[in-house]
Amino acid sequence: xxxxxxxxxxxxxxxxxxxxxxxxxxxxxxxxxxxxxxxxxxxxxxxxxxxxxxxxxxxxxxxxxxxxxxxxxxxxxxxxxxxxxxxxxxxxxxxxxxxxxxxxxxxxxxxxxxxxxxxxxxxxxxxxxxxxxxxxxxxxxxxxxxxxxxxxxxxxxxxxxxxxxxxxxxxxxxxxxxxxxxxxxxxxxxxxxxxxxxxxxxxxxxxxxxxxxxxxxxxxxxxxxxxxxxxxxxxxxxxxxxxxxxxxxxxxxxxxxxxxxxxxxxxxxxxxxxxxxxxxxxxxxxxxxxxxxxxxxxxxxxxxxxxxxxxxxxxxxxxxxxxxxxxxxxxxxxxxxxxxxxxxxxxxxxxxxxxxxxxxxxxxxxxxxxxxx
Numbered sequence: 001x002x003x004x005x006x007x008x009x010x011x012x013x014x015x016x017x018x019x020x021x022x023x024x025x026x027x028x029x030x031x032x033x034x035x036x037x038x039x040x041x042x043x044x045x046x047x048x049x050x051x052x053x054x055x056x057x058x059x060x061x062x063x064x065x066x067x068x069x070x071x072x073x074x075x076x077x078x079x080x081x082x083x084x085x086x087x088x089x090x091x092x093x094x095x096x097x098x099x100x101x102x103x104x105x106x107x108x109x110x111x112x113x114x115x116x117x118x119x120x121x122x123x124x125x126x127x128x129x130x131x132x133x134x135x136x137x138x139x140x141x142x143x144x145x146x147x148x149x150x151x152x153x154x155x156x157x158x159x160x161x162x163x164x165x166x167x168x169x170x171x172x173x174x175x176x177x178x179x180x181x182x183x184x185x186x187x188x189x190x191x192x193x194x195x196x197x198x199x200x201x202x203x204x205x206x207x208x209x210x211x212x213x214x215x216x217x218x219x220x221x222x223x224x225x226x227x228x229x230x231x232x233x234x235x236x237x238x239x240x241x242x243x244x245x246x247x248x249x250x251x252x253x254x255x256x257x258x259x260x261x262x263x264x265x266x267x268x269x270x271x272x273x274x275x276x277x278x279x280x281x282x283x284x285x286x287x288x289x290x291x292x293x294x295x296x297x298x299x300x301x302x303x304x305x306x307x308x309x310x311x312x313x314x315x316x317x318x319x320x321x322x323x324x325x326x327x328x329x330x331x332x333x334x335x336x337x338x339x340x341x342x343x344x345x346x347x348x349x350x351x352x353x354x355x356x357x358x359x360x361x362x363x364x365x366x367x368x369x370x371x372x373x
Contacts (some may be wrong), residue, residue, distance in 0.1 A: 035356030038063035147301030204235030208275030215318035288342035
């Protein structure tokens with residue numbers, strides 16, 4: 001693959017635009033930046049300051065330009081300045097993509113857009129999001145969707161070229177040398193030494209389906225021992241969820257934002273994915289890599305992602321969720337089967353090298369001069 005500019009005189013320079021609000025897309029950009037830099041590409045990442053603190057884009061060899069997650073004139077102007085002399089701009093997520101469209105107005109710089117998830121909104125904002133999707137899809141030279149549903153959606157909204165993206169789960173996937181030690185430590189900290197531990201991860205927002213999770217947890221109180229549900233994440237619904245947990249005496253703990261999610265997940269008996277807006281759920285991928293049986297709401301791109309390696313339930317059906325969890329806790333054979341299926345499914349997902357190679361091939365298409373016929 002080439003990593004040179006259209007004229008072959010200097011390394012290709014790309015600008016990656018990130019909103020910073022999604023862990024999956026942020027981790028993807030960090031991985032992508034490292035892979036591109038290793039191949040001789042100059043990479044600038046435009047993202048909020050806190051995103052660089054968390055994902056260390058500069059540590060991957062990229063230049064970081066702080067740009068707030070906002071579409072106000074000052075932020076767009078900062079992004080426009082950062083894109084000066086770029087050979088190509090690659091934006092991740094709908095809001096970052098819209099800012100990139102505004103910043104590139106009047107320029108011929110190719111724009112690549114990756115849609116990692118379907119944008120979520122209710123009421124009047126849903127109409128606004130549809131307008132933004134149409135504007136972005138029509139402005140982009142290529143739209144990469146992380147699931148076939150997102151690719152189809154991009155085509156329906158006017159994309160000239162929409163393709164399925166290879167998106168790896170970044171980071172090493174090596175086995176823990178002593179799996180019992182971190183598992184017992186994490187379970188002891190959470191108070192789940194002699195009871196099943198069920199793990200959910202994600203921001204405390206409406207679309208995550210935590211109301212369904214709390215409804216289902218009422219049924220688990222009759223089990224002996226009672227499973228403990230741990231939710232790692234922070235967000236605006238915390239007061240409402242905590243009030244329900246206390247008022248209804250539910251076996252659920254909100255532990256806030258954690259830096260040791262992988263360790264906590266590895267200690268769990270089951271992983272629970274109750275929302276439906278993540279097209280390529282990081283939790284689902286982490287669970288299968290960690291050989292933790294997964295129960296997930298059947299929505300978005302989850303079936304495409306996990307295949308038959310998880311128990312899927314209808315989205316919003318608390319009774320179905322409760323029943324599946326009860327059945328799995330009583331069936332270690334099925335849990336072991338899911339672990340094996342998860343390992344095989346995870347092996348089919350693209351690697352970080354494959355992800356970078358696909359993206360670089362798209363860049364070359366858009367920046368390399370075409371021979372005269």
